[in-house]
Amino acid sequence: DAKTTQPPSMDCAEGRAANLPCNHSTISGNEYVYWYRQIHSQGPQYIIHGLKNNETNEMASLIITEDRKSSTLILPHATLRDTAVYYCIVSLPYNQGGKLIFGQGTELSVKP
Amino acid sequence: NAGVTQTPKFRILKIGQSMTLQCAQDMNHNYMYWYRQDPGMGLKLIYYSVGAGITDKGEVPNGYNVSRSTTEDFPLRLELAAPSQTSVYFCASSYSKGLRPDTQYFGPGTRLTVL
Numbered sequence A: 001d002a003k004t005t006q007p008p009s010m011d012c013a014e015g016r017a018a019n020l021p022c023n024h025s026t027i028s029g030n031e032y033v034y035w036y037r038q039i040h041s042q043g044p045q046y047i048i049h050g051l052k053n054n055e056t057n058e059m060a061s062l063i064i065t066e067d068r069k070s071s072t073l074i075l076p077h078a079t080l081r082d083t084a085v086y087y088c089i090v091s092l093p094y095n096q097g098g099k100l101i102f103g104q105g106t107e108l109s110v111k112p
Numbered sequence B: 001n002a003g004v005t006q007t008p009k010f011r012i013l014k015i016g017q018s019m020t021l022q023c024a025q026d027m028n029h030n031y032m033y034w035y036r037q038d039p040g041m042g043l044k045l046i047y048y049s050v051g052a053g054i055t056d057k058g059e060v061p062n063g064y065n066v067s068r069s070t071t072e073d074f075p076l077r078l079e080l081a082a083p084s085q086t087s088v089y090f091c092a093s094s095y096s097k098g099l100r101p102d103t104q105y106f107g108p109g110t111r112l113t114v115l
Helices: none
Strands: A009-013 A018-023 A032-038 A045-050 A061-064 A070-075 A084-091 A106-111 B004-007 B010-013 B019-025 B031-037 B043-051 B054-057 B064-066 B076-078 B087-094 B110-114
Touching: A009 A018, A018 A032, A018 A084, A018 A106, A032 A061, A045 A061, A045 A070, A070 A084, B004 B087, B019 B031, B019 B087, B019 B110, B043 B064
Parallel strands: A009 A106, B010 B110
Antiparallel strands: A018 A070, A032 A045, A032 A084, A061 A070, A084 A106, B004 B019, B019 B076, B031 B043, B031 B087, B043 B054, B064 B076, B087 B110
């Protein structure tokens, strides 16, 4: 069973920031928060990960609450090409016994 | 870098036939994975490998076999294909060491239909 809870769908206007929430209340100390996305029919694409601190890369920002029980993925200026299913995953590294478990994700629709 | 490549892109099998899905990566990653994705669902892990010669089962291994003779290649074998194996199959790879996070890179997928 997935250890995260995400809304099934969200809409966002093109050019606006898309804020995708994720609850992971049972996260343990060494588990990372990963975000992947899957554009229709393509293989999933890694976006960003974090452990305790907020992170930013060229694609997105990841905000993790201080208690680590929830996080938010921020796409600062959403475009139509960001329409995809976004997966929030919590896991140990594989060599520590972790597994990436892809739940249902959030289907983000970016509208003109 | 080509990244993760998969062949074929599409395949239709008859019940009882067998086939091998090919996967290769050129990133010198030690870990490789096979997932399947049924319509409207998330990905489920079939098998994974931590290095050449070492494989392990995932969530849904029944009906599949794997081998890993080289770092680059991780073929998935379907024996006696069944309609329940109709799915999209994704291969992925990552470099895993110590406590560093795994970021998996996925191939484009193979769409398999069993009739």
